[in-house]
Amino acid sequence: MLRIKKLDIFVIKSFTLLFFGTFFICLFIFMMQFLWRYVDDLVGKGLAISVxxxxxxxxxxxxxxxxxxLAILLASLMTFGNFGERYELLAIKAAGISLIRVMAPLIVFTVFLCSTSFYFQNVVAPKAQVKLFTLLFSMKQKSPELEIPEGVxxxxxxxxxxYVKHKNKETxxxxxxxxxxxSDGFDNAHIIVADSGKLEMTADKKYLRLHLYSGEMFENLKSQSSSMQNVPYRRESFSEKHTIIDFNSNFNMIDESFMNNQYQSKNMTELQTAVDSMNHLVDSVGKTFYKEAVTSTYRFRDNFSKEDTLKIRKAKLAAINTDSVFNNLSLSDKQKAVANALSTSQSIGNDWKFKSFNTVDTDKRIRRHEMEWHKKxxxxxSCLIFFFIGxxxxxxxxxxxxxxxxxISILIFLIYYIIDTTGAKMARNGTWVIWTAMWISTFIxxxxxxFLSYKSNNDSVVLNVDTYINWLRKVIGIRDTRHLAKKxxxxxxxxxxxxxxxxELLNDMCEEYISNNRLKRAPNYFTIWTKNEKDEEIVAINEQLEVIIEKLANTKNTKILGTLNNYPILSVHAHRCPFNMPSLNKIxxxxxxxxxxxxxxxxxxxxRLYKDLKLINKVNRDLQDIIRTICNK
Known part of the structure; x- marks a missing residue:
């Protein structure tokens, strides 16, 4: 038991050192991405260090x-990668300890990290989001620092x-x-041109003092004589002019109450309560809209008698020539009818557009609250899933x-991010069910x-590149060549x-097989999928060939060894139906x-088999000539 406890301590120590390092790196990367989104709201505002x-x-x-x-994925990959690279994992498995047992203390630690993540999302993050977005909106409303550029x-x-052509940075x-x-409107613009001047801020940072020297001012006077085609203006020359401009550059924190109804500021209990309240509101409003539509908007209105009304309701619209009825009206009645119809339709359309906007907006808010609930x-x-992957x-x-x-970590996290973002977009649009969209990355x-945990625990070569290369070579038909060396x-x-x-016997077998099977001709499509017997003849030929090669490989004659390497490696099953199950072949x-x-x-x-058999015959004849030469000597 002491050995296992020491192993647990060793594994946890190796993982935690890497985890804290990778966590701060990942946090820094995400922080840079976050700052890049809001850099325009921060730069040039003269914000205090405390803010x-x-x-x-x-x-x-x-x-x-x-x-x-991401930190858990990267740390687990590096930890167990280091174990494998230093053969520590091999030594642990050789001691009879499975990979799952090695992972056991880290599974407990990862579950603790999952709980920490949930605590941050459900308790810490809502409060932090309120503070963060309050700061962001306050920053957006703050005026920028006064820094007049040159030439623009x-x-x-x-x-x-x-516009300033030149500026003395020292004075x-x-x-x-x-x-x-x-400031008085575009039609009453004031244009001022001056040789020099100075702009400075008041002590309370709420106003700008503008001092101008040797210039002229032009002012439109359109508001004073709006009926004239030519707009009059007033021209003023001055040697010195001073004016005050409103410019509040202080940082004022706005009220946090605007975040009370936002989904980011709520924990799971508050999110569920808000969803229930909004669903109840939508149901109540929907029933009200339905009653209003039935009783007012689409209710049949007329000033006819009861009998005439019944006749009109029973009449078919297709049987009434509305054009002839409209054409028989007087011009004033036609105008009234068209105006009334247009006014009524526009009023009804605008009313339902407004109601539709309210309903759609509430539905979006419900979806965003439900998405946030599932996201937490x-x-x-996902922390636990990434550990079992890494x-x-x-x-x-x-x-x-x-x-x-x-x-590998970046690739896996990108796949997760793309799937998760796609699911969130589908949930926001209402295309997918909320829980399906938010959990699709987990389901995948x-x-x-x-799968990876099972394969790794059983020492699988599932990620061995040579395995896939050999399988691909086999599918395409690429095969190795013989490399027989002198013993x-x-x-x-x-x-x-x-x-x-x-x-000589092998030559006869090859010739007989070639003549009986007609290998160069196109095979019968129906026969391929219905005839499932094994090709015993080619199996026998291959066995005979390998026996000859095995025995002649014991020769000291290098010429024979070189000729033996010319023998092809036969694929004895590739020219037959691909599967052993007859039903699968037929399908x-x-x-x-x-x-x-x-x-x-x-x-x-x-x-190719035809060419291989011909090559076998040729190599056989070459070997027979060499052997007969040796025997004659």
């Missing part, structure tokens, strides 16, 4: 649940456009100034460090984790005369696209 520190702190708290899954129009002062003096003042659980469970995958690839594990990745110790030389007779033949692919593959292997 920025508070912003970063709340942003980090909201990003902790997002960084945890500056429009950050509300109601003003300011703050401005030269060749042009100001467009639209799904994102927590740990066995690290044991399989057996590569530690920051190379291969980082690449969970079987992958179970260092040979106990007994082969019986060349007997092997000469065996090769494949019926499905024409798949059946035709296999048909042409079988045909190609039959042609």
């Amino acid at each position: 920025l520190s508070e912003f970063f702190f709340y942003a980090i708290l909201t990003l902790v649940p997002t960084a945890l899954p 129009f500056y429009d950050e002062i509300e109601g003003y456009n300011l 703050g003096a401005l030269y060749n100034i042009m100001i467009y003042n639209f 659980i799904a994102l927590s469970i 740990a066995p995958l690290g044991g399989i690839i057996r590569k530690g460090g920051l190379g291969m594990p980082v690449v 990745l969970a079987p992958v984790g179970i 260092e110790v040979i106990i007994e030389d082969p019986d060349y005369l007997q092997e000469d007779k065996n090769m 494949t033949g019926i499905i024409l696209p798949i059946g035709l692919i296999y048909y042409f593959r079988i045909w190609a292997f039959r042609v």
Whole structure:
């Protein structure tokens, strides 16, 4: 028991050191991505360090649940990759300890991290989101710092456009100034041109003092004489002019109450309560709209008598020529009818557009609340799923460090992110059911984790590249060549005369098989899928060939060894139906696209088998000539 406890401590220590390192790296990456989204709201505002520190702190708290899954994936990959690369995992398995037992203490630790992730999402994140978005909206409303650029129009002062050709950075003096003042409206614009000036802020940072020297001011007077075609203006020359401009650059925190109804600011209990309340509201409003539609909007209105009304209701619209009825009306009645119909339809349309907007908006809010409810659980469970993907995958690839594990982690997380984002988009649009869309990434990745854990625990070569390369070569038909070398110790030389007779027998078998099977011709499509017997003749030919090669490989003659390497490696089953089950072969033949692919593959292997048999005969004759030369000597 002491050995197992020491192993648990060793595994946990190895994992936690890497986990904390990768966690802060992932948190930093997500933080940079978050800042990139809001960089325009932060730059140039002259925000205090305390405000920025508070912003970063709340942003980090909201990003902790997002960084945890990637950190767990990367840390588990690196931990077990290091174990495999240093042969520690091999030594542990050699001691009779399974991979699942090695993972056991880390599973407990990962469950603790899942609980931590859920706590942050359900308790910490809602409060942090309120603070964070309050800061963001306050930052957006803050005026930017006053920094007048040279050579371009500056429009950050509300109601003003300011152009400065040159600026003295040491004294703050401005030269060749042009100001467009639209504070009284575009039609009453004030244009000021000055040789020099200076702009400074008041002590309370609520106003700007503008000092101008040697200039002129032009003012439109359209509001004073709006009936005139030519707009009058007033021109004023000045040697010195001073004015005050409203410019509040203080940072004012807005009220947090605007976040009370947002889904980001609620825990799971509050989300469920809000969903129930909104569903009740939608049901009540829907019933009200229905009653209103039945009793007012689409109710049959008329000023006829009861008998005439019954007749009109029983009449078929197709039997009434509405054009002739309309044409018989007077011009004023026609105008009234058209105006009334247009007014009524527009009024009804606008009314239902407004009602539809309210209903759709409430439905969107319900979906967003339900999405957030499921997200809090799904994102927590993803930590455990990523561990069961990363740990066995690290044991399989057996590569530690920051190379291969980082690449694989990023690829897996990208797949998860794409699936999760797609599901969230479908849920927001109402295309998919909420729980299906929010859990689809879990449904896809969970079987992958179970599969990798099973394969790694059983020392599978599921991720061995050579396995897939060999399978692909086999499917395409690429085969290895023979590489027979001279043996260092040979106990007994082969019986060349007997092997000469065996090769003669092999030649006869090959010729007989070629003549009986017509390998170069296209095979019968129906026969391929219905005839499931094994090709015993080609199996016998292959066995005879391998026996000859095995015996002649004991020769000391290098010429014979070189000729033996010219023998092909026969594929004894590739020219027959692909499966051992007759029913599966018939189904494949019926499905024409798949059946035709296999048909042409079988045909190609039959042609290759024909060439192989001809090559065997040729190599046999070459060997027989060499053997007969040796025997004659």
